[in-house]
Amino acid sequence: MHFMTALQAAWQQRDSLLCVGLDPDPAKLPAHLQGRPDAIFEFCKAIVDATADLVCCFKPQIAYFAAHRAEDQLEALIAHIHAVHPATPVILDAKRGDIGSTAEQYAVEAFERFKADAITVNPYMGRDSVAPYLAWPDKGVILLCRTSNPGGSDLQFLEVDTPHGRMKLYEHVARTVAEDWNASGNCGLVVGATFPAEIARVRELTGDMPLLVPGIGAQGGDIAATLAAGRTANGTGLMINSSRAVLYAGKGEDFADAARQVALDTRDAINAQR
Numbered sequence: 001m002h003f004m005t006a007l008q009a010a011w012q013q014r015d016s017l018l019c020v021g022l023d024p025d026p027a028k029l030p031a032h033l034q035g036r037p038d039a040i041f042e043f044c045k046a047i048v049d050a051t052a053d054l055v056c057c058f059k060p061q062i063a064y065f066a067a068h069r070a071e072d073q074l075e076a077l078i079a080h081i082h083a084v085h086p087a088t089p090v091i092l093d094a095k096r097g098d099i100g101s102t103a104e105q106y107a108v109e110a111f112e113r114f115k116a117d118a119i120t121v122n123p124y125m126g127r128d129s130v131a132p133y134l135a136w137p138d139k140g141v142i143l144l145c146r147t148s149n150p151g152g153s154d155l156q157f158l159e160v161d162t163p164h165g166r167m168k169l170y171e172h173v174a175r176t177v178a179e180d181w182n183a184s185g186n187c188g189l190v191v192g193a194t195f196p197a198e199i200a201r202v203r204e205l206t207g208d209m210p211l212l213v214p215g216i217g218a219q220g221g222d223i224a225a226t227l228a229a230g231r232t233a234n235g236t237g238l239m240i241n242s243s244r245a246v247l248y249a250g251k252g253e254d255f256a257d258a259a260r261q262v263a264l265d266t267r268d269a270i271n272a273q274r
């Protein structure tokens, strides 16, 4: 199924804009899982099973798996999500960016090896570096636009001359993706919850394009401001990610119950603003 079709169905059927981010840090895993060879898989599987009915998508971050030689556990986790929660799309957060021939391999890694439904991609090497992902028309390609971190302003906030006049670089990225790269309707953009004014500007430039919005929870982004700035006319359009605040809500054997409670509270806090 097309990523965008699956996402829209999940928004409606789950009545949720929450994306739970799967960023398993071995040092933060509950004591009873520490040291097990499959600890990362077991931890994430428990979080997934406890929260799947509350989310519109999951977003595993590849670094947390690759750094610990756990790519096989990432493969198993995504296979588990597809088998047990088939209506829940998976975004592989890899923030790839490279020349076209290398990007082709990254696309195969994301979509064939890991069987992700979408991937995060860095747009700053330009159209030919993104084309190999766009060539998979059923897969979502979610491009960094206005990132949540403070240093995001170093480059993304610079004023540049464009064919449409002078604007900030992130605005030019939003406009270019919406008007040029999105021919197959499979693009989304990343805009941090820490910058609601820029969420509003990106919404203005891109119509109803889905926005992945990290930065609530541990990074302190504001849910009400995010919704006011970014929701579409039908009250969707956003995948609002929370990772650490959900994953590490509890430290004991009941960690998945604690994660579910935070996910539930976060989903409801989001829905209260729709």
Ligand SMILES: O=C(O)c1cc(=O)[nH]c(=O)n1[C@@H]1O[C@H](COP(=O)(O)O)[C@@H](O)[C@H]1O
Binding pocket: 021, 023, 061, 093, 095, 120, 146, 147, 148, 149, 190, 191, 192, 214, 215, 216, 217, 218, 219, 241, 242, 243, 244, 245
């Ligand atoms: O693409 C992303 O997901 C992303 C973009 C961005 O601008 N900021 C950002 O925090 N992220 C990711 O979103 C997650 C945020 O995690 P928490 O701050 O723990 O909720 C991490 O996996 C980050 O890598």
